[in-house]
Amino acid sequence: MTPAFQKMVDNAIENIQLAGSAEIQLYNMFPWLRWCCGRWLVKRAQILKNTDDAIEEMNGLVQGLKDTLNPQDLRGLVDSFLVRQQKESDQPGSYFHNNNLNCTVRNLLTAGTETGTTLRWGLLLMAKYPRIQDQVQEELSRVIGEREPRVEDRRNLPYTDAVIHEIQRLANIVSLSLPHTTSCDVTFQGYFIKKGTTVIPLLTSVLQDEEEWETPHSFNPGHFLDEKGCFIRRDAFMPFSAGRRACVGESLVRMELFLLFTFLLQRFCFSPPPGVSEDQLDLKPVMGLALNPSPHQLCAVSRA
């Protein structure tokens, strides 16, 4: 990773944490309170500074791609956007303008860090529950052996698939989803919600719903397995939210998580460091817009 890219990722991670802090959440809900809480302003100023730095950095990257653009050989999203921008340059209301390009790429970069957050939860849970880790590794050895995992393997790995789903369910990393606004007056479950109201859908209420899950607060891959050990989908599994604005990265994330998780577990056993017991591995998250595991040291012992 180049230092510039590393800086952008660090910057994005810091902003996700700042944006989910109690101060910033309160600031967003009651901005007029800022006059009596100076600490809020420090965090707000840091978010704005990080954002300005990221915009500048991204403008530099986009300029480099603009300078070398070849419409016959598109290298990715930015190139496709730039070509469309050129085509629509005479349309005043076009969405394909520089601000949208910069914002879209920064959004994807920021959101992209969530795969890593989920993986960190996964490795922590494997270290904490070694018997579940053993079962995943037994299935991986039996079904794919030593070759590299492929996306098509998922259907033959029901236990591993169930474990990955259960990691996402319990880790619940985007617990507040993203704020939405009602576009018209709505009556929902007897409550009247006026047009223009900010609604924060609490995904925790579904992912850990006591009426939906047998053991909602425990790590239990059995939530996604039937009595024959086959994988089962559950309607209440919605870490990517639902509806038209659900996470656009979902299919990419699912593929990445499967390949990275299986690849790592094929090659390493994860355990607490010497002197730390499995029980001592703490699952309390660090507060942020995304819920991260608290910093931990783990041992990765090669299985070769």
Ligand code: HEM
């Ligand atoms: C495990 C990883 C991830 C989880 C759990 C997750 C979850 C979510 C959730 C809950 C939302 C809010 C949906 C809503 O507003 O109703 C969201 C939005 C979004 N996600 Fe993800 N996400 C993940 C990774 C990614 C990745 C890797 C990308 C892109 C490469 C991505 C791109 C986006 C974008 C662009 C939005 C905004 C969509 C919109 O407003 O229309 N996400 N994500």
